Amino acid sequence: MARAYLGGSNAHVEKITASKTLYAKDSGKVFFLNPAALSTITLPSAVTYPGWEVTIIVHEDDGGTMDYKCNISCYSGEFFNGILVPSDGGGPSIANGTDQDNVNITTSATSGETFQIVSDGARMHVRGHIVDATDSLFASTPLS
Numbered sequence: 574m575a576r577a578y579l580g581g582s583n584a585h586v587e588k589i590t591a592s593k594t595l596y597a598k599d600s601g602k603v604f605f606l607n608p609a610a611l612s613t614i615t616l617p618s619a620v621t622y623p624g625w626e627v628t629i630i631v632h633e634d635d636g637g638t639m640d641y642k643c644n645i646s647c648y649s650g651e652f653f654n655g656i657l658v659p660s661d662g663g664g665p666s667i668a669n670g671t672d673q674d675n676v677n678i679t680t681s682a683t684s685g686e687t688f689q690i691v692s693d694g695a696r697m698h699v700r701g702h703i704v705d706a707t708d709s710l711f712a713s714t715p716l717s
Contacts (some may be wrong), residue, residue, distance in 0.1 A: 588632070589614060600625045605632035606678070608641045613715060616690065616697055618648040623694030631678065631686040638683050644715040645676040645688065647697055653711055655699030657688075663706025670696050673711035682708040 585602045594615045600622070606614070606629055617625060633639055647653060653668035653676065676688060676699060686708060688701040703709045 589629075595627065597622050597625065599627060601627070603628045603630065605630050606643060607632045607634060608639070608643045611642050611717070613644045613646050615646050616648055619651050619692035619695060619697045620648075623692050626689070626691040629688045629690070631682050631684055633684045636684050639678065639680045642680055642716040643678040645678070645690070645699075646715060647674040652696055653699050654693075654696050655701070655711070657699070657701035657703050657709055657711065659703050659706040659708070661705045666706070666710045668699065668711040672713045675712045675715045676701070676709055677712045677716045678709045679707065679716065681705060 586605065587602055588605045588607065589612070590607055590609045592612045592614070596617055604627060614629065619625070629645065631639060652670050652672060652674050654670040655668045657666040657676070659665065683704045686701070686703045688699055690697050690699050701709060
């Protein structure tokens with residue numbers, strides 16, 4: 574999806590404070606995540622929308638850790654491929670494309686943790702930068 578140009582690129586920015594389903598029209602957006610309760614972000618079909626992409630950034634208003642848990646969930650029947658790399662030296666969380674359909678973001682997640690998600694036409698690929706290896710993980714079940 575084309576982005577507006579005003580002397581450079583300008584991504585559309587939106588805040589997420591509750592559960593939200595993303596659609597084809599959301600491709601190219603940057604979302605700042607600060608849920609007011611347990612929430613789920615549901616992605617569109619990777620198969621239907623090859624090239625679809627978003628960036629999701631944890632944004633706790635006080636700059637600290639999240640107050641509530643959040644799940645980023647694949648479209649029904651689809652799975653993630655990708656890696657979440659922690660800066661604490663702990664091992665990365667790796668999705669193998671066969672059974673992890675959630676990124677579980679815990680209340681330990683810190684402002685600035687970032688998830689770049691893009692569809693290759695078969696599955697969603699995630700590249701994430703997290704502070705601690707336990708902050709956000711690929712999982713086969715959502716947090717509750």
